[in-house]
Amino acid sequence: MTKMVPLPSKSIVPERDAEHEPILETHRLGIDFGGLTAVDEVTLAIGRTEISGLIGPNGAGKTTVFNMLTNVYKPTRGDIMLDGKPTQGKSVAQVSRMGIARTFQNIRLFDQMSVLDNVKVGLHNDIHQSLLASVTHAFGFRKSEKEANERALEFLSFFNLDKFAYQKAGSLPYGEQRRLEIARALATEPKIILLDEPAAGMNPSETAELMENIRKIRDKYRIAVLLIEHDMSLVMNLCEGICVLDHGKVIAKGTPDEIKSNPKVIEAYLGKKKEK
Amino acid sequence: MNLLTNLINGIGLGSVYAIIALGYTMVYGIAKMLNFAHGDVIMVGAYMCFCATTYLNLPVPAAILIAMVVCTVLGVLIEGLAYKPLRRAGSLAVLITAIGVSYFLQNMALLIWGSAPKTFTSVVPFGAVSLFGGELIISWETIITVLANIVIMIGLALFTKMSRTGKAMRAVSEDKDAAELMGINVNKTISITFAIGSALAAIAGVLLCSSYPVLMPTTGSMPGIKAFTAAVFGGIGSIPGAMLGGLLLGIIEIFAKSYISTQLSDAIVFGVLIVVLLVKPTGLLGKKIAEKV
Secondary structure: OOOOOOOOOOOOOOHHHOOOOOOEEEEEEEEEEOOEEEEEEEEEEEOOOOEEEEEOOOOOOHHHHHHHHOOOOOOOEEEEEEOOEEOOOOOHHHHHHHHEEEOOOOOOOOOOOEHHHHHHHHHHHHOOOOHHHHHHOOOOHHHHHHHHHHHHHHHHHHOOOHHHOOOEHHHOOHHHHHHHHHHHHHHOOOOEEEEEOOOOOOOHHHHHHHHHHHHHHHHHHOOEEEEEOOOHHHHHHHOOEEEEEEOOEEEEEEOHHHHHOOHHHHHHHHOOOOOO | OHHHHHHHHHHHHHHHHHHHHHHHHHHHHHHOOOOOOHHHHHHHHHHHHHHHHHOOOOOHHHHHHHHHHHHHHHHHHHHHHHHHHHOOOOHHHHHHHHHHHHHHHHHHHHHHHOOOOEEOOOOOOOOEEEEOOOOEEEEHHHHHHHHHHHHHHHHHHHHHHHOHHHHHHHHHHHOHHHHHHOOOOHHHHHHHHHHHHHHHHHHHHHHHHHHOOEEOOOOOHHHHHHHHHHHHHHOOOOHHHHHHHHHHHHHHHHHHHHHHOOOOHHHHHHHHHHHHHHHOOOOOOOOOOOOOO
């Protein structure tokens, strides 16, 4: 497999991944909304087991990038390669099955369904049901249902949510809902998980726990994590590679240390120094 | 005894409304659209059963099966050809299309079977049960209808609760986009919903025409509208709501017919709907719709 783009010199692929092909690559990705360019020229490469961050001021186009990666928005320009395969022309559900999962900035659980069922919806993925199969599904129903239950409970206990399994998802406290959303996304067995502001609304101890969880997810499931986050201490401590977006364009890429000292990033966040 | 007879007849008619209302409510819950052609699918189901027994001399179970298969295919076709291309269009466009499909089906039936009413032979070969020395007479059609309704309700409740497809349906009805991002094929889920709703419409058509044996191209339209009313009455999108709404509507209709006025009965039925919606706009068991602020 030849690489679509030569990796940028300041690659955000960490060294231990460098010999592998990136799990997710975008090449000059861009989207216009009625003549307005929201995102342009976004070229990224994310390693197979890398935790990376997408940061930038409000309105920089971070969530728009997530929406393009999951094919919710069709990019106007550029390509996305997931595990070496283009996602262009695929449906949202197909892209999800190719191995990309996400959570939402404003939690979007299936509130009326039980916590367990929320995760089981995620498991839906690996069963290719035809119309006929769903009718004949009654046969052997118990066995597959038991397996699904066990697997769903495994994901729940990973996030300490197993005790809530039979409660309605909408009745969970906020922090638990955020964890459940990650559990549900993981149940689709993704190769990369996109987290949209996972620490939003969390207190420092919850944030610390979340960071621990994200590391645990990567280590246990050997997948990549790409997160959007405004909590800079989380991003700088957790992410191995960071990409900074401003006005829809990538203004910097690199390790946390490189990003911290990058004058363009400081300018984007704090504004330009007044010239005397 | 008269009261009891009316109550039982009301439950019988209400069970038919409930089965039809399920089709409306499931489709609304999942595709967020009102399928006004649903009533006419009932008519097609009844005609299919009629043709299979009258012209092909098939036994009743086979005739019902044929009606269900034809209606299932019809439902999936209607969805695929008429509604699917409008998935991203406004809800008004879909509504008008549904009304168009309704007229299309009625006129196709007119073309094929003519306008003269056909006498539907009841699929129930028994007479009636006479209780208390002939004071209380219950027709077997009513008994079978009520039993069918109960079986369908339990079956559907288990299906949506337990099966994977049922879970997918609930997920799609709550958040279509999130469900899609979980890898659920939303289009297929909607197709399955139409298939189930249409198969139920076939059963409803056969049961309706067994109790009220006049079959013509417009047979489905009034029960369709009343079942839609029942679905709204019970809270559209809610399966127990469709059940409750259908039963109440049937009982109110029969009581209005026997105690107030036959001519006024429909006016009373819709009057009750208006009152309920004024007091509780989401219907009896409807979910509160949280407004995003």
